[in-house]
Amino acid sequence: MTEKKRKTRTAKTAPQKTPTSSKLKPGKKAVSAEINSPKAHIIDIRDEKTLGTLGPQLNRLLNAQSGLAAMLFINPVLAMKEAGVKLSQPVVHHILSRLRHRPTLRERREELETRLKERLCEPPRPNNSAWLSRTLFEKLQLQALDIGDLTPGYTSPHDPVAEKRLQALRPKRTHRYSHLPSRPRRTGRVRLQELPPSVRRMDLNANVPELKPAKRTPKRLSLEDLYFYKDSNPVARDLLELAIIQRRGLRLHSRYSYRQIKEGKRSNVFRRWFRKVTLPEPEIKE
Amino acid sequence: MNLTSNFDFCVELGIHSVKEIFHLAFKSEDRYPHNVGPLTRDFSGRAFTINVRVLDDEDKPADLSFQDDKHILFSFPFELQAQTADAPDPALSEILLEAQAAIPALLTAWDEDGDEVLGLSFFGITSADVDISGLSGVPSIGVEQFRNAVHNAYEAMPVHTFSSGGNTVTLYDGNRDSTLVPPNAATPYDIEVALETITAEQYLKVTAPIHVYLPSVPFVGEYSSFGRLIFYRKIEQTDTSVTIDMTAEPTNTDLATTVELDNPHVASSQIALSLAAQARGMISAFGVITEPAFTEAAAKQLLQDEIATYINTRRYPVYSPRSGDEGEPLSTPVGFLLVDDGVLAILLNRRSGAAADDIAPDNFLGDSELALAVGAAKVQEEIQAVIAEKFPGIGSDDGELIETPEGDAVLYELNVSLADPGEHEESEGHLWITGKTKVKIDCWWDPTVEFSGPVFMRAHREDSEEGCELVIDSPVVGDFDFDQSCCDVFLEIIIPIAGWIALVVIEITIDRVGGEVAEDIANEQGAIIEPIPPVVNGIAEITSCLIGISVFRDGFVFPGELSIRRLSRSAEDLRGMRRMPRPDP
Numbered sequence: 001m002t003e004k005k006r007k008t009r010t011a012k013t014a015p016q017k018t019p020t021s022s023k024l025k026p027g028k029k030a031v032s033a034e035i036n037s038p039k040a041h042i043i044d045i046r047d048e049k050t051l052g053t054l055g056p057q058l059n060r061l062l063n064a065q066s067g068l069a070a071m072l073f074i075n076p077v078l079a080m081k082e083a084g085v086k087l088s089q090p091v092v093h094h095i096l097s098r099l100r101h102r103p104t105l106r107e108r109r110e111e112l113e114t115r116l117k118e119r120l121c122e123p124p125r126p127n128n129s130a131w132l133s134r135t136l137f138e139k140l141q142l143q144a145l146d147i148g149d150l151t152p153g154y155t156s157p158h159d160p161v162a163e164k165r166l167q168a169l170r171p172k173r174t175h176r177y178s179h180l181p182s183r184p185r186r187t188g189r190v191r192l193q194e195l196p197p198s199v200r201r202m203d204l205n206a207n208v209p210e211l212k213p214a215k216r217t218p219k220r221l222s223l224e225d226l227y228f229y230k231d232s233n234p235v236a237r238d239l240l241e242l243a244i245i246q247r248r249g250l251r252l253h254s255r256y257s258y259r260q261i262k263e264g265k266r267s268n269v270f271r272r273w274f275r276k277v278t279l280p281e282p283e284i285k286e
Numbered sequence: 287m288n289l290t291s292n293f294d295f296c297v298e299l300g301i302h303s304v305k306e307i308f309h310l311a312f313k314s315e316d317r318y319p320h321n322v323g324p325l326t327r328d329f330s331g332r333a334f335t336i337n338v339r340v341l342d343d344e345d346k347p348a349d350l351s352f353q354d355d356k357h358i359l360f361s362f363p364f365e366l367q368a369q370t371a372d373a374p375d376p377a378l379s380e381i382l383l384e385a386q387a388a389i390p391a392l393l394t395a396w397d398e399d400g401d402e403v404l405g406l407s408f409f410g411i412t413s414a415d416v417d418i419s420g421l422s423g424v425p426s427i428g429v430e431q432f433r434n435a436v437h438n439a440y441e442a443m444p445v446h447t448f449s450s451g452g453n454t455v456t457l458y459d460g461n462r463d464s465t466l467v468p469p470n471a472a473t474p475y476d477i478e479v480a481l482e483t484i485t486a487e488q489y490l491k492v493t494a495p496i497h498v499y500l501p502s503v504p505f506v507g508e509y510s511s512f513g514r515l516i517f518y519r520k521i522e523q524t525d526t527s528v529t530i531d532m533t534a535e536p537t538n539t540d541l542a543t544t545v546e547l548d549n550p551h552v553a554s555s556q557i558a559l560s561l562a563a564q565a566r567g568m569i570s571a572f573g574v575i576t577e578p579a580f581t582e583a584a585a586k587q588l589l590q591d592e593i594a595t596y597i598n599t600r601r602y603p604v605y606s607p608r609s610g611d612e613g614e615p616l617s618t619p620v621g622f623l624l625v626d627d628g629v630l631a632i633l634l635n636r637r638s639g640a641a642a643d644d645i646a647p648d649n650f651l652g653d654s655e656l657a658l659a660v661g662a663a664k665v666q667e668e669i670q671a672v673i674a675e676k677f678p679g680i681g682s683d684d685g686e687l688i689e690t691p692e693g694d695a696v697l698y699e700l701n702v703s704l705a706d707p708g709e710h711e712e713s714e715g716h717l718w719i720t721g722k723t724k725v726k727i728d729c730w731w732d733p734t735v736e737f738s739g740p741v742f743m744r745a746h747r748e749d750s751e752e753g754c755e756l757v758i759d760s761p762v763v764g765d766f767d768f769d770q771s772c773c774d775v776f777l778e779i780i781i782p783i784a785g786w787i788a789l790v791v792i793e794i795t796i797d798r799v800g801g802e803v804a805e806d807i808a809n810e811q812g813a814i815i816e817p818i819p820p821v822v823n824g825i826a827e828i829t830s831c832l833i834g835i836s837v838f839r840d841g842f843v844f845p846g847e848l849s850i851r852r853l854s855r856s857a858e859d860l861r862g863m864r865r866m867p868r869p870d871p
Contacts, residue, residue: 056731099727
């Protein structure tokens with residue numbers, strides 16, 4: 001971990017500050033401000049440059065509406081629109097693509113999407129189980145495998161170094177009551193249940209066993225089953241990796257889902273847990 | 287809810303389990319001899335041999351109840367056999383008193399073979415502490431007993447014929463002395479006795495058959511006649527005996543000894559008078575008759591005394607914890623009895639204050655056989671330790687950088703507190719987690735997120751051939767799809783912390799409460815543990831399994847199940863198994 005990495009961004013290191021909307025001259029193309037009307041758009045952002053320059057002002061606007069804070073993590077575009085920000089389509093695309101994945105994952109996703117599209121002559125849809133089945137067994141002519149009760153390998157969500165430190169907190173094991181004559185030696189243990197498996201933690205590097213052919217070809221293929229084809233076909237592996245990356249992206253909810261979450265009709269961990277989200281605001285000069 | 291008072295840990299057992307341990311303890315005859323005696327006691331100058339028997343069987347079970355917060359009231363069926371060799375009435379030579387004795391025992395701690403044990407002590411019990419009820423077997427002394435005593439005294443007389451100045455009086459009692467001449471033809475045939483109350487005093491009226499022979503009587507020469515000797519003797523009763531002094535004639539002249547003769551004679555009244563004077567000496571030959579005769583009060587006192595003597599050196603352990611860490615010795619366990627709930631609460635490791643500050647915890651046992659609790663302060667100690675190990679950067683200016691493939695964040699604050707059911711609009715007790723983090727966002731300013739929410743802790747019991755284990759379920763954050771990408775990352779930060787808190791707190795609780803962590807299990811996270819001490823010193827083996835976890839503002843509670851079995855076999859066991867030792871052929 002480099003020092004640079006540890007440094008968090010502040011208002012000073014973020015994109016250059018711009019004047020607040022109230023100080024803008026009326027009629028300027030990229031920006032318009034209509035503060036007095038709550039339903040009217042206060043900030044109109046039509047390109048990426050304006051997004052950068054008006055960022056601090058936008059942050060202040062979002063900070064002022066605390067109810068919207070958590071909704072930024074549900075769908076930032078819808079949250080901004082609700083706050084009164086008008087976004088052009090290119091800006092919406094820019095925000096969503098930037099937020100969905102961090103750069104390294106985004107590049108890898110684009111690389112995989114391009115390669116798979118070329119190979120399959122259609123956009124890859126690895127999170128669609130019917131599409132996966134058709135692709136593997138009809139288009140790629142792969143033999144269906146008898147997977148039975150096997151489960152994929154998963155990487156641990158735990159940091160091994162922290163795990164080691166935590167293990168030291170457990171009491172040392174001491175042998176007491178050794179003179180018990182006849183009782184079974186083991187009467188009680190405590191164990192921590194593993195976290196539930198998650199597609200995003202599937203271990204692409206783990207070996208899968210050789211499996212016998214299945215008697216029938218499944219109509220649908222889950223990602224858990226796709227896992228067992230990853231070492232036998234490079235397309236299958238790419239599909240699995242793309243699926244994992246897709247699952248690792250920030251899930252951006254649809255307008256309907258956004259509304260359901262906001263109204264409390266659908267549960268969401270961000271909505272439930274995030275009490276306050278504060279974005280850095282521009283410094284006010286005297 | 288007060289789970290552990292001013293202590294770190296508390297174990298609660300139901301009265302049923304305490305009774306089970308008590309019955310097993312009581313079957314250990316080396317500790318609690320059921321037969322005591324023979325003992326020699328002296329009552330009113332009479333030597334008695336005393337044997338005491340304490341019972342606890344199906345017909346006459348011993349029992350206990352919680353008397354107050356520090357005393358258990360035991361109820362023992364006792365039998366006391368008192369024997370005296372020379373009771374005038376042979377039927378009174380042996381009496382068997384039976385009673386139920388209620389005796390309080392103090393819940394206290396002591397050192398036993400180097401181990402601190404919590405148990406019940408009868409030390410210092412006096413007769414006054416022993417309450418007797420259902421007393422039976424106290425003999426009632428009535429006319430029958432006096433009749434037998436007089437018959438017995440008659441047989442003990444060396445002679446039954448008394449001569450004085452040539453006059454001979456023969457004293458009969460049926461044909462108890464068949465050598466007498468003439469043979470008994472008097473009325474009554476046997477000595478008769480009756481109890482009479484005269485001027486508020488009780489007297490024994492004795493009518494004894496006699497024959498008189500006077501060789502020289504005026505006018506007729508010799509005279510002989512059957513007749514009766516009638517006399518009164520005062521009955522003196524003490525708490526332990528009834529005495530009739532046959533040598534002492536009442537001063538009341540109405541009760542003077544009289545003689546009635548069957549053969550008429552003109553001088554019969556003079557004859558009778560002269561014989562009456564002679565008869566007093568004859569009556570003295572009956573001596574002093576003393577019957578062992580306990581009043582109910584005296585019988586109770588006797589039982590109280592003997593039971594107090596029997597019990598006041600006894601005590602038995604109920605809970606025998608043993609510290610596994612020499613550097614951190616287990617503090618003296620302190621017990622409280624929750625009388626209304628029938629719960630024995632054992633507090634361990636005083637956290638603050640002194641003995642005078644100790645107070646009883648609340649009942650958190652519920653319907654369980656066993657429950658362990660760890661107090662909020664101790665839990666918080668472990669929470670801080672877990673957070674410090676998991677996220678050492680928290681609290682510093684730089685915070686703790688959390689890097690994931692999905693994105694990075696800096697965690698500045700993370701606090702975990704305990705919450706009761708009903709708090710934060712949650713019906714279940716939970717960990718309430720609050721924190722502050724800065725989320726790194728590509729090409730934008732990093733937002734600071736303040737979060738808070740409940741984490742529900744659950745656990746369940748699983749059994750295998752090796753025994754039982756408590757599996758701490760993956761903590762539940764809410765009704766969320768776990769595979770929700772970024773949500774998933776957030777949950778993966780919160781959930782392991784809660785899981786580790788539960789694991790460490792449970793293991794430390796078990797370790798301190800007195801269970802063992804016996805050995806490693808290869809390639810497993812779990813350890814072999816005993817939730818409570820697996821043995822009560824010299825008495826019982828205990829197998830316990832924890833079955834869950836509950837969170838309260840005052841701490842964690844782990845309900846459990848118990849099975850108790852005796853450590854050794856008694857003569858009763860062997861008899862039941864038909865394995866009693868047999869004599870050599």
